[in-house]
Amino acid sequence: MSASRFRLPAFLVDFFWKFPHVFFLLKWLLISGIVGVLVGSASAFFLVSLDWVTNWRESHVWIIAFLPVAGFCVGCLYYYFGKTVEAGNNLLLDNIHRPSGIIPFRMAPLVLFGTLVTHLFGGSAGREGTALQIGGSTADQLTKLLGLRPRDRKFLLIAGIAAGFGSVFGTPMAGAVFGLEVFLVGSLRYNALIPAFAASIFADLTTKAWQVGHTHYQIPIVPELTLPFVLYAAGAGAVFGLCSIVFGELTHEIGAYLKRILAFAPLRPLVGGAVVALAVWALGTTKYIGLGIPTILESFQTHLPPYDFLIKILLTAITLGASFKGGEVTPLFFIGATLGNALSYVLPLPVGLLAGMGFVAVFAGATNTPLACTIMALELFGVACGPYVAIACIIAYVFSGHRGIYGSQRIGQSKH
Amino acid sequence: MSASRFRLPAFLVDFFWKFPHVFFLLKWLLISGIVGVLVGSASAFFLVSLDWVTNWRESHVWIIAFLPVAGFCVGCLYYYFGKTVEAGNNLLLDNIHRPSGIIPFRMAPLVLFGTLVTHLFGGSAGREGTALQIGGSTADQLTKLLGLRPRDRKFLLIAGIAAGFGSVFGTPMAGAVFGLEVFLVGSLRYNALIPAFAASIFADLTTKAWQVGHTHYQIPIVPELTLPFVLYAAGAGAVFGLCSIVFGELTHEIGAYLKRILAFAPLRPLVGGAVVALAVWALGTTKYIGLGIPTILESFQTHLPPYDFLIKILLTAITLGASFKGGEVTPLFFIGATLGNALSYVLPLPVGLLAGMGFVAVFAGATNTPLACTIMALELFGVACGPYVAIACIIAYVFSGHRGIYGSQRIGQSKH
Structure with a gap:
């Protein structure tokens, strides 16, 4: 215990030695409070500017023609100033496993x-990668400031990830569980429960205090669960799991291919951006780029073209494989929701329910976080869909193999 | 893989060797289906007869005078025919850790x-201990029948526990997570996800197919979360955690004391039953015995006497310490809900919300299952109370120390 380093009054030090869990609780409520306010504010700023940028692009679509150039510039920025932080989410996960130097705030x-x-320029990407990196790197600055030890630093990184995830999606409980389960496949440790939940809840409170709202999703009809429906949900879960493998492998392959043919890193987003821009021009629609929230919302209500998810997989794999910044999760929501929507052509479950199941299950398969995804569905869609979503997420998790989208995740335990 | 033992066609064996997760999924859907139907039916029968017995007692309260004699008879039954299964829930947990002989179906x-x-005779006890033991011992009979290996047997026991819990309370997701997290404190393993969730969902479906319903609880008002409310919830969580220690220690002490002074086991429920029967006569009410559902429901709506939880702790500790059969959980719901109700005299949170938080949090502290309890609250009360309940359950878990009501739980990891 490190109470003495802060020079607390002697009677408090005695008290905390006797009741270390009280000290643990107060310490982490305080630290998580700081993390929550910082990360929640950053998320609020990020969400507002993302909204502004998306609206600007949609009313000035000619800007998409400049996607290759924009990609090249960001590529140069990272090449010259960002080498140490390029690994992004994987750098965070690595540091939870093997603490090394403080993550640069840049x-x-x-x-x-x-x-x-x-x-702004029309890549197909998400935002949670950004939220996690803002959360993790911001939180990690406290390590030096507060003189934290290695185990505390690990908790701090988990708190930062939980805060970033919880506040960017407005799902504090899912954010906390995500922070706890993402770094180790097949196991969930309880000793960081308080840091994760406190940071996530405080961050969500902060984002909401900035008056920043979140998208509301709704599953119109959830039928009473029956045996055939359990089996349909299981089948859908298997498809969602396979889809997350396809997405992960494709992104990986495209990244590896571009690395092989283009030695100078900033050229990769130049080429990738050109392909995406051309595809948008050829398709004649912007529904597959950006976050794609309008299409996700539609997928809960009506039948969409059954190939929507394929185009989104392709464009996102190219965007992210070419090292554009963003994240995988909102595209995974899009891919899952439209795949679920497409499954409603063959499975006798309501289209909105299948969309909701896909929304979280493809994500669960790709990130190996079935519990966080199930809880996220409860927070976003309500409790009624619970068993359907749990079945889909767990089976997607088992069917998605041992490689997810985060290369630095470790295998704690085989999946079956 | 043991596909060949069932002599599947050669092409199927090849397929399953190539895709072991498909085999794993189909195998456990089938086994969990059987477990679910058996345990769900047993739960339905149990719930209906429990209801009947409770109603009969309430309209013939003179029967409580015979509680000592009834306890003596059941004590003799276990003394002469039930020595091997007397350890109850702990026997199940022990077998998950260290598989030994099949649990006798008796x-x-x-x-x-x-x-x-x-x-029937008016002890103060619960029902989940019974559900877990019916579930676990029923499931374990399949071990020999299907020729399962040790790891599969472990999964089977987890499935049985999940099915028992999920079907007796009508909360399939909480049942599954309870089965996964109860045997090891501080850690949750994912490899039994499918057996646990499938068995729990199938069991719940079966109980509902028998037209057996569950009590509906409702938290009338859940205020928007704010910083002070987070701190109130944390404070309440600490009190709930301490309460679960008091309950656990008292039950343990009374049990140890009776063992010391009464060598012949059946005499213990005779004495304990006499004390409880006298207490009911002195109090002039039956609200503190049995499951106590009416009082639990009331605690969500109006202010109750602030000492209700103390009387219930005492009567339950005597009943269970004297080896009456039943379980701790419904009394823990009663104790938590009335303690939460009492806290509304000092904390500015709505009385129903505090009752709901206590309902699950005292239970979370006593059994070391904070996630199952949080999910249970979502299933029973809806999503709105989520962050309040999560805070209360997690802090109760951290504050309840390393000894819970199940002696055979192992410490996987320190709580802080």
Whole structure:
């Protein structure tokens, strides 16, 4: 215990030695409070600017023609100033496993700027990667400031990730569980429960205090669960799991291919950006780029073209494989929701329910976080869909193999 | 993989060797289906007879005078025929850790009969201990029948526990997570996700197919979360955690004391039953015995006497310390809900919300299952109370120390 380093009054030190859990609780409520306010404020700023950028692009679509150039510029920025933070989410996960030097704070402004550029010029990407990196690197600055030890630093990184995730999606409980389960596949440790939940809840409170709202999703009809429905949900879960493998492998392959043919890193987003811009021009629609929230919302209500998810997989794999900044999760929501929507052509479950199941299950498969995804569905869609979503997420998790989208995740335990 | 033992066609064996997760999924859907139907049916029968017994007692309260004699008879039954299954829940947990001989099936009828006697004659006890033991011992009979290996047997026991819990409370997701997290404090393993969730969902479906319903609880008002409310919830969580220690220690002490002074085991429920029967006569009310559902429901709506939880702790500790059969959980719900209700005299949170938080948090502290309890609250009360309940359950878990009500739980990891 490190109470003495802060020179607390002697009677308090005695009290805390006797009741270490009280000290633990107060200490982490305080630290998580600081993390929550910082990360929640950053998320609020990020969400507002992302919204602004998306609206600007949608009313000035000619800007998409400049996606290759924009990608090249961000590529140069990272090449010359961001080498130490380029690994992004994987750097965070690595540091939870094997603590090394403090994560440079520049990670936060770089990834924020890079993501806004991606969305302004029409790449297909997400935002949670950005939120996690802002959260993790911001939180980690407290390590030196407060003189934290290695185990406390690990908790701090988990708190930062939980805060970033919880506040950017407005789902504090899912954010906390995500922070706890993301770094180790197949196991969830309880000793960081308080840091994760406190930081996530405080960050969400902060974002809401800035008057920044979140998208509301709704599953119109959830039928009473029956045996055939359990089996349909299981089948859908298997498809969602396979889809997350396809997405992960494709992104990985495209990244590896571009690395092989283009030695100078900034050229990769130049080429990738050109392909995406051309595809948008050829398709004649912007529904597959950016976050794609309008299409996600539609997928809960009506039948969409059954190939929507394929186009989104392709464009996102190219965008992210070419090292544009952003994240995988909102595209995974899009891919999952439209795949679920497409499954409603063959499975006798309501289209909105399948969309909701896909929304979280493809994400669960790709990130190996089935519990966080199930809880996220409860927070976003309500409790009624619970068993359907749990089945889909767990089976997607088992079917998605041992490689997810985060290369630095470790295998704690085999999946079956 | 043991596909060949069932002599599947060669092409299927090849397929399953190539895709072991498909085999794993199909195998456990099937096994969990059987477990679910058996345990769900047993739960339905148990719930209906428990209801009948409770109603009969309430309209013939003179029967409570015979509680000592009834306790003596059940004590003799266990003394002469039930020595091997007397350890109850702890025997199940022990077998998950260190598989030994198959759990005798007689555990199920004995605990069912013993619990009905407890409730008919007016002991203060629960029902989930009974559900877990029916579930676990029923499931374990399949071990020999299907020729399962040790790891599969472990999964089977987890499935049985999940099915028992999920079907008796009508909360399939909480049941599954409870089965996964109860045997090891501080850690949750993912490899049994499918057996646990499938068994719990199938069991709940079965109980509902038998037209057996569950109590509906409702938290009338959940205010928007704010910083002061987070701190109130944390304070309440600490009190709930301490309460679960008091309950656990008192039950333990009374049990140890009776063991010391009464060598012949059946005499213990005779004495304990006499004390409880006298207490009911002195108090002039039956609200503190049995399951106490009416008082639990009331605690969500209006202010109750602030000492309700103390009387319930005392009567339950005597009933269970004297080896009456039943369980701790419904009394823990009662104790938590009335303690939460009492806290509304000092904390400015709505009385129903505090009752709901206590309902699950005292239970979370006593059994070391904070995630199952949080999910249970979502399933029973809806999503709105989520962050309040999560805070209360997690802090109760951290404050409840390393000894819970199940002696055979192992410490996987320190709590802080």
